[in-house]
Amino acid sequence: MIDLGLTVPAILAYATSHLQAQGAIMVTGSHSGPSSTGLEFLLEQSQPVSRGFHLERIQEIAEQGYGRASRQPGSQRTFHPMETYRSQYLKHFHALRPLKIAVACSLRLVRETLDSLFDKLPCQLSWVDIPHQKRNLLDPDDSDVRKMQQYLETHNCDLGMLIDDDSRQTAFFSETGELLPNHAVTRLLMQALAAEQSEAVFVLDQISREQQTELPADWNLHTHRGTLADSYFQMQQHRAVYAADHSGYHWFRETVPTCDAILTLAHVLAALSFSDAPVSELLSSTDEETP
Numbered sequence: 001m002i003d004l005g006l007t008v009p010a011i012l013a014y015a016t017s018h019l020q021a022q023g024a025i026m027v028t029g030s031h032s033g034p035s036s037t038g039l040e041f042l043l044e045q046s047q048p049v050s051r052g053f054h055l056e057r058i059q060e061i062a063e064q065g066y067g068r069a070s071r072q073p074g075s076q077r078t079f080h081p082m083e084t085y086r087s088q089y090l091k092h093f094h095a096l097r098p099l100k101i102a103v104a105c106s107l108r109l110v111r112e113t114l115d116s117l118f119d120k121l122p123c124q125l126s127w128v129d130i131p132h133q134k135r136n137l138l139d140p141d142d143s144d145v146r147k148m149q150q151y152l153e154t155h156n157c158d159l160g161m162l163i164d165d166d167s168r169q170t171a172f173f174s175e176t177g178e179l180l181p182n183h184a185v186t187r188l189l190m191q192a193l194a195a196e197q198s199e200a201v202f203v204l205d206q207i208s209r210e211q212q213t214e215l216p217a218d219w220n221l222h223t224h225r226g227t228l229a230d231s232y233f234q235m236q237q238h239r240a241v242y243a244a245d246h247s248g249y250h251w252f253r254e255t256v257p258t259c260d261a262i263l264t265l266a267h268v269l270a271a272l273s274f275s276d277a278p279v280s281e282l283l284s285s286t287d288e289e290t291p
Contacts, residue, residue: 005078005080008077008167009167010110015081017045026039041058048228051150055230058203060090071254082112086117092270096269097273100158103265106131107166110167128151133165137162138249149178152173152180159269160177161261164261168259170261172185172268174283178280180279182246183208183211183212185250192270201222203223203235203243207226240253243257244248250267
């Protein structure tokens with residue numbers, strides 16, 4: 001057993017792959033009310049577990065109970081993943097426009113990681129404080145969405161980003177405080193990745209797929225069922241470079257398919273750096289192509 005200490009789901013996934021572990025378990029309260037906690041499971045190579053992807057087997061084991069405990073003790077050690085976790089992303093933050101970015105996130109480890117990365121970048125980072133709580137990043141009336149919008153309306157920033165407590169789901173805002181539609185962000189990322197890849201293979205959930213129209217003929221699109229586990233599986237199955245859903249989860253092909261808000265930000269900044277136009281202008285032109 002390897003003890004990671006206090007961590008977040010994105011770092012857990014990194015450590016599982018980095019350590020070549022057979023699986024991982026995390027106690028988490030993300031996407032739950034303040035009085036609730038749950039368990040998040042990963043398999044080898046950081047494969048998520050959900051209904052239809054091994055969760056039923058875990059339920060079966062829990063309901064049947066365990067037999068006699070093994071008399072052979074296992075080993076236990078600790079591993080602190082932060083240094084290697086941060087260093088892996090340095091290669092993604094390069095050749096960027098000198099943008100001013102406001103980020104709202106309640107997770108200390110994510111904030112410390114971004115502070116460390118942005119110390120070496122031409123971009124300026126400012127923080128919008130939000131509490132640990134259940135939120136809806138798709139809802140313009142959500143209290144944390146409104147807080148970010150109000151901050152951008154009164155501060156001179158180029159881009160806003162809201163990171164949920166699971167360290168993976170994101171929402172983006174223009175310099176005017178507009179909550180950007182996820183399908184426009186997805187289109188921007190696909191365009192940037194297609195320009196860099198010899199084969200543009202993407203995986204989207206059904207809602208996102210229906211929102212993307214007039215796609216280039218050389219883009220190869222597949223669909224997933226809207227879960228983290230199936231996003232991962234379909235990326236592996238089709239050797240896709242990117243996957244997304246309509247709620248703000250973005251996956252990229254690293255050593256294994258990776259869904260991490262910090263990696264998403266790196267790709268968004270890289271995509272925005274192809275032009276000097278304001279974010280609202282870039283995303284509005286993208287949105288016109290995807291009604």
